[in-house]
Amino acid sequence: MTAAVARNDQALSQQDALYDYCLRLGDNALILGQRVAEWTSNAPTVELDIALGNQALDLFGQARMLLDYAGRVEGKGRSEDDIAFLRDVLDFRNVLLVEQPNGDFGQTVVRQFLYATFASALYEGLSQSKDEELSGIAQKAVKEMAYHARHNGEWVVRLGDGTEESHARVQAGLDALWPYVHEVFEADEIDLAMAEAGIGVDPASLKDAWLAEVTAVIERATLTLPETDWHPDGGKRGHHSEHLGFILADLQFLQRTYPGAQW
Amino acid sequence: MSAEKSWPLYEVFIRSKQGLAHQHAGSLHAADPQMALENARDVYTRRGEGLSVWVVPSDAITASSPDDKGVMFDPADSKVYRHPTFYDVPDEVECL
Numbered sequence: 464m465t466a467a468v469a470r471n472d473q474a475l476s477q478q479d480a481l482y483d484y485c486l487r488l489g490d491n492a493l494i495l496g497q498r499v500a501e502w503t504s505n506a507p508t509v510e511l512d513i514a515l516g517n518q519a520l521d522l523f524g525q526a527r528m529l530l531d532y533a534g535r536v537e538g539k540g541r542s543e544d545d546i547a548f549l550r551d552v553l554d555f556r557n558v559l560l561v562e563q564p565n566g567d568f569g570q571t572v573v574r575q576f577l578y579a580t581f582a583s584a585l586y587e588g589l590s591q592s593k594d595e596e597l598s599g600i601a602q603k604a605v606k607e608m609a610y611h612a613r614h615n616g617e618w619v620v621r622l623g624d625g626t627e628e629s630h631a632r633v634q635a636g637l638d639a640l641w642p643y644v645h646e647v648f649e650a651d652e653i654d655l656a657m658a659e660a661g662i663g664v665d666p667a668s669l670k671d672a673w674l675a676e677v678t679a680v681i682e683r684a685t686l687t688l689p690e691t692d693w694h695p696d697g698g699k700r701g702h703h704s705e706h707l708g709f710i711l712a713d714l715q716f717l718q719r720t721y722p723g724a725q726w
Numbered sequence: 727m728s729a730e731k732s733w734p735l736y737e738v739f740i741r742s743k744q745g746l747a748h749q750h751a752g753s754l755h756a757a758d759p760q761m762a763l764e765n766a767r768d769v770y771t772r773r774g775e776g777l778s779v780w781v782v783p784s785d786a787i788t789a790s791s792p793d794d795k796g797v798m799f800d801p802a803d804s805k806v807y808r809h810p811t812f813y814d815v816p817d818e819v820e821c822l
Contacts, residue, residue, distance in 0.1 A: 508733070508755060510754050510755060510756065510765040510768065510769055511765075513765075513768050513769050513772075514764065514765065514768040517768050517772055614764050617760060617761065617764065621757065621758075621761070
């Protein structure tokens with residue numbers, strides 16, 4: 464009896480861990496997508512407007528698949544829409560980096576570059592996941608994020624190695640965002656449990672390769688890697704910066720005001 | 727935007743999945759060829775249109791002048807014998 468209960472607990476905790484793991488991945492994509500979508504009709508040129516819109520749609524596509532899967536893992540009948548639109552700030556599991564403001568175009572491309580470089584390595588690892596759903600999602604997403612990393616990396620180089628003003632702006636963006644990078648690679652018990660089960664990837668294992676890749680671009684861009692001891696974190700546990708509430712106000716307004724509204 | 731501040735114009739050519747040759751798709755502005763390629767990917771291939779993209783600086787293209795239209799093309803109008811329409815196709819030929 465006791466053994467059966469213990470096994471049951473363990474099964475439950477594995478399920479809980481997978482649910483949270485999917486939420487983290489899905490929320491990163493959802494919140495970053497919402498941030499990028501804020502550029503729609505405001506980008507510097509029409510070509511960039513379309514490019515940014517494409518990136519947002521890639522991220523929303525990933526968010527849909529991941530949150531839909533999270534809902535099925537949870538097993539309470541919640542749809543991707545329920546999870547995206549009817550949770551509050553404390554229930555979101557995204558890292559702080561993706562909720563940081565767009566700033567100017569330079570700051571946005573830095574954020575997209577830093578995150579996409581991480582995400583493409585993460586999805587590459589996840590495409591080998593023992594969980595077939597996750598591996599399927601990752602195999603699609605890895606190509607998208609690899610493109611985002613390349614596209615935004617090119618922009619970091621152009622702006623960094625551009626005019627005096629563009630260099631100063633993109634360096635300021637890098638300085639503002641760098642402290643939030645730390646959290647992305649922090650592994651907690653959920654990350655480790657998923658990595659051990661062969662389902663997830665330990666983010667800490669990706670950091671060295673990520674740093675080498677990012678440093679190469681930063682150097683080409685004649686920028687300087689910031690040094691900071693300030694490493695805010697907590698997003699993965701639901702402790703967010705003040706920005707997330709405003710993002711959710713935009714994102715969730717329609718479903719909150721007209722519950723169940725259909726397109 | 728003043729002329730000297732705007733990015734140069736590029737012409738975009740796309741080869742589709744079924745297509746054998748690159749076809750002109752349109753044009754766009756970009757600061758350099760790599761950016762032109764990425765912009766072309768985002769502007770012209772996001773519905774799965776293409777397998778290969780060329781971008782060419784618009785000013786690298788030498789074009790015929792509309793004023794020369796008569797001199798350039800009218801002489802071909804009166805030469806119907808250049809169309810292979812005066813032959814009876816044998817019945818056995820199926821794939822002409």
